[in-house]
Amino acid sequence: MNWSDCETYIELFPPKEFNFSECLQFLNRSPLEILHRVKGETVYKLLQVQDVLLLCKISFLDGRFVVEFPTAPPYTVARKQVAKYIWEWFDMDQDLEEFYQLATQDDILRDLVQKYAGLRIMCIPDLFEVLSWAIMGQQINLTFAYTLKKRFVEQYGEYLSFEEEPYWLYPSAETIAELSVEDLRTLQFTNRKAAYIIELAKTLASGGLVKEELLEIQDDDLIRKALTSKRGIGPWTADYAMMKCLHRTTAFPVADVGLHNALKNQLGLDRKPTIEETKAMGENWKGWEAYATFYLWHSL
């Protein structure tokens, strides 16, 4: 992590292939998004560090992030944690040069990497958030998925007001672990999604699944196994979490409908590719399947 602590604010120095505006465009894809707010070329995000709610105002000037704190003055330790979170949020540990080299040899990706050069996978560093969000979004359209998330966060998350507007924190696994299925049914979760998410919250709150331990595992298939052994987490959700939370560039949600639609568009097909056809295309993206998928999503 490349950053500097300027006490009242912090700076982060991104790696070479990086485009802040393009990342913000992705963050701004749904008007129902509630976990951050994009205003022009700035994004506001609420974080919890050292048990304190801390609003961050993130801008980009002269090739570096400038992170200010419009509300509470942060402690020294907190500032470092904020830097860590943002570094991870924008997936800045990746060196994309190899991906771009590979993409220029690929008929599907060539245009996309040119168009979106510097776009990073926008990550979801919290394991409970990424998994429960993926479960919420299973088999429903994105708009409704965001609606469910909004209700969920507004019901069970904490918030902080700044200039008349609320900034929300995703609910903790500990909070959700205490709920009953009926609680989530009132938000129009299905019985199954409600049960999966509460069960998952209990698992995470009791240390039955730990991000740091998953990060230690080298073999992708072993990570998949650890994740899919939990109810509600199938292959799609496992690969989604590996890509958005565990920073595995090899993760590849081959059954994803959005991915299929993007491929259909890019190739001008009259139907969506099958899972087998999608796998075959992925053969050209070895090592960077997650980035290929994310760039394709971004094209939608």
Added chain:
DNA sequence: ATCCAGGAACTGT
């Protein structure tokens, strides 16, 4: 109305 959406578990073979 009708189709299907950023799937997964369960059932039967």
Added chain:
DNA sequence: ACAGTTCATGGA
């Protein structure tokens, strides 16, 4: 292992 079925609801 593999295919078919069920879940449940809103968007387009």
